[in-house]
Amino acid sequence: MARTLSDPGGGAREQNRLLLIATKRSFTIIVYALLIALAFSMIFPYLWMLANSFKSRTDFFTNPYSVIPMPPTLSTYYDALTIGRMGVYLGNSILYAAAVLIVQLLIDSLAAYSFARVDFPGRETLFLAVLATLMLPGSVTLIPTFLIAHGLGLTNTFTGVVLPGFAGAFGIFLLRQFFLNIPRELEDAARIDGSGFFGTYWRIMLPLAKPAMVTLGVFIFLNEWSSFVWPLIILSDWKKYPVTVGIALFRDVNQINWPAVFAGSTIVSFPIVILFVLAQEYIIGGISLSGLKG
Amino acid sequence: MTTLAQPSQPVQTRASRQRELWRRFRKTWPGYLFISPAGLLITVFSYIAIIFSLYISFHQYDIISEARPFEGLENYTRALSDKLVRISFRNTFIYVVVIVPSITIISLLLAVLGNQVRRGRALFRTVFFIPTITPIVVTSMLWVWLYEPTGGINRLLEMINIEGPNWLFNPATALPAIMIMTIWGAVGYYMIIFLAGLAEIPEVFYEAAKVDGAGRWHTFWSITIPLLRNSLIFAFVTLTIAAFQVFTQVFIMTQGGPMNSTQTVQMVVYHYAFQRFEMGYASAISWLLFGVIFFFSALQLKLFISRELY
Numbered sequence: 046m047a048r049t050l051s052d053p054g055g056g057a058r059e060q061n062r063l064l065l066i067a068t069k070r071s072f073t074i075i076v077y078a079l080l081i082a083l084a085f086s087m088i089f090p091y092l093w094m095l096a097n098s099f100k101s102r103t104d105f106f107t108n109p110y111s112v113i114p115m116p117p118t119l120s121t122y123y124d125a126l127t128i129g130r131m132g133v134y135l136g137n138s139i140l141y142a143a144a145v146l147i148v149q150l151l152i153d154s155l156a157a158y159s160f161a162r163v164d165f166p167g168r169e170t171l172f173l174a175v176l177a178t179l180m181l182p183g184s185v186t187l188i189p190t191f192l193i194a195h196g197l198g199l200t201n202t203f204t205g206v207v208l209p210g211f212a213g214a215f216g217i218f219l220l221r222q223f224f225l226n227i228p229r230e231l232e233d234a235a236r237i238d239g240s241g242f243f244g245t246y247w248r249i250m251l252p253l254a255k256p257a258m259v260t261l262g263v264f265i266f267l268n269e270w271s272s273f274v275w276p277l278i279i280l281s282d283w284k285k286y287p288v289t290v291g292i293a294l295f296r297d298v299n300q301i302n303w304p305a306v307f308a309g310s311t312i313v314s315f316p317i318v319i320l321f322v323l324a325q326e327y328i329i330g331g332i333s334l335s336g337l338k339g
Numbered sequence: 340m341t342t343l344a345q346p347s348q349p350v351q352t353r354a355s356r357q358r359e360l361w362r363r364f365r366k367t368w369p370g371y372l373f374i375s376p377a378g379l380l381i382t383v384f385s386y387i388a389i390i391f392s393l394y395i396s397f398h399q400y401d402i403i404s405e406a407r408p409f410e411g412l413e414n415y416t417r418a419l420s421d422k423l424v425r426i427s428f429r430n431t432f433i434y435v436v437v438i439v440p441s442i443t444i445i446s447l448l449l450a451v452l453g454n455q456v457r458r459g460r461a462l463f464r465t466v467f468f469i470p471t472i473t474p475i476v477v478t479s480m481l482w483v484w485l486y487e488p489t490g491g492i493n494r495l496l497e498m499i500n501i502e503g504p505n506w507l508f509n510p511a512t513a514l515p516a517i518m519i520m521t522i523w524g525a526v527g528y529y530m531i532i533f534l535a536g537l538a539e540i541p542e543v544f545y546e547a548a549k550v551d552g553a554g555r556w557h558t559f560w561s562i563t564i565p566l567l568r569n570s571l572i573f574a575f576v577t578l579t580i581a582a583f584q585v586f587t588q589v590f591i592m593t594q595g596g597p598m599n600s601t602q603t604v605q606m607v608v609y610h611y612a613f614q615r616f617e618m619g620y621a622s623a624i625s626w627l628l629f630g631v632i633f634f635f636s637a638l639q640l641k642l643f644i645s646r647e648l649y
Contacts, residue, residue: 182583193384
């Protein structure tokens with residue numbers, strides 16, 4: 046008080062400072078309020094999904110919007126897995142995702158290594174030809190891909206579902222970038238020890254490329270796990286359906302068994318949430334990379 | 340002398356170049372072996388596929404009958420006068436025009452807001468990101484339930500005294516409903532793209548702006564936006580390409596109805612190809628879509644690049 050009286054200029058400054066802090070603080074509060082509101086709008090369908098998946102049918106029909114199941118039950122999960130056949134679909138999805146994951150990682154990394162390190166004639170042209178396919182809209186290739194698979198006798202087969210996913214231009218591009226950044230000295234050492242191209246790839250490059258392989262692997266898995274249109278078209282027997290097509294079938298039935306849908310959705314989302322928690326940095330890193338390069 | 344010496348020069352280099360090439364080939368032939376599995380798959384499922392697609396778009400082609408007569412441009416002219424195709428292109432245009440700017444603006448807003456806070460940043464990022472990695476079939480099913488006449492959305496609207504419509508069964512609201520759900524599901528992905536772009540902007544620019552006394556708004560427009568150019572172009576172009584091909588949400592939520600109000604081009608392609616088995620006709624429609632996508636991508640890139648010159 047005494048200071049303000051003796052030094053009015055200081056008082057004004059002090060007031061300004063307080064005003065600045067106040068606006069800054071209210072700004073922060075507004076930002077948080079906005080973020081929390083937006084976060085809630087992102088998460089509320091999942092809260093309902095989770096809550097409803099533990100409700101019995103009668104509980105669901107009387108209180109579909111309560112967030113706490115009374116009493117919680119696992120019977121919907123049992124229903125979804127047995128009557129809803131989610132158990133079968135889940136097994137198929139795991140099989141498809143695992144096959145595409147392993148084979149595509151091998152095929153992509155082998156090609157990427159070759160494009161990055163083996164100086165064969167025509168390399169640049171062939172690499173451009175691979176990259177160019179990234180521009181093709183899936184809309185145009187869907188019908189001919191089906192006809193080719195049909196011609197090869199692959200409709201309604203396990204191979205038919207996974208085969209087109211065994212190579213990816215994006216994966217080859219991503220891994221090639223990574224291989225290019227590995228110092229050549231490491232390979233030269235292996236070369237002197239008498240390693241051929243394949244030996245260098247298998248023993249030196251693949252172990253070094255682990256972070257890039259994990260990033261690509263997560264993307265391949267997520268992609269295959271959510272893949273819907275291709276299995277829908279190529280398969281006709283429900284015993285071979287992946288979970289995505291399986292869940293879509295619930296929609297076809299006139300009377301939708303919503304609790305089973307929610308249980309099924311929770312089952313489908315669960316591996317993805319786990320994967321995201323485990324590999325968050327890889328996923329974020331991979332997406333960031335694609336944005337910065339573009 | 341020079342006229343005589345000149346022709347012999349290229350002949351010599353061509354021969355030596357050929358020898359050099361052969362030497363290189365002998366040393367590096369395993370390279371072809373390594374790319375062959377990927378090369379074979381990409382050749383079959385991209386290159387042969389696209390040529391095949393173009394070929395059948397000029398033919399009457401279904402899987403069942405053996406007769407596949409050449410029809411010239413018949414499929415294309417038929418598509419241009421097909422009412423269903425016209426409706427689907429109109430709906431798809433509306434969808435693209437609404438969704439691309441909306442997702443770009445909202446995800447940019449999320450990224451900028453998320454960058455302002457220190458505490459809970461990782462948590463917000465995770466929450467916004469979850470819809471992006473959930474299979475679109477699952478999110479579509481969840482929203483079918485939310486959009487029911489007495490569903491979650493209308494319950495929330497009731498709280499603020501608005502009587503919600505029967506979202507998916509009303510021709511006026513079905514397409515907007517799908518758009519809202521898609522925006523909800525995509526903003527998290529582009530937020531990550533923009534966060535990465537924001538992290539690339541050197542702190543010095545913001546400090547300089549502060550010294551010059553620039554406000555938040557001014558700083559945002561004259562520093563953040565121009566320096567996010569690459570991320571913005573990426574978001575805009577990839578979103579446009581994806582939005583033109585929208586399918587799964589529509590297939591699950593409305594099947595193109597009510598009264599074709601949510602019929603999109605890809606839905607129509609699916610309908611003709613896999614429900615009526617008119618593969619040639621469906622391919623022609625998909626090429627029309629490709630043409631439109633190509634035109635708009637090229638236009639966007641040209642616009643963005645000419646901007647750079649100023």
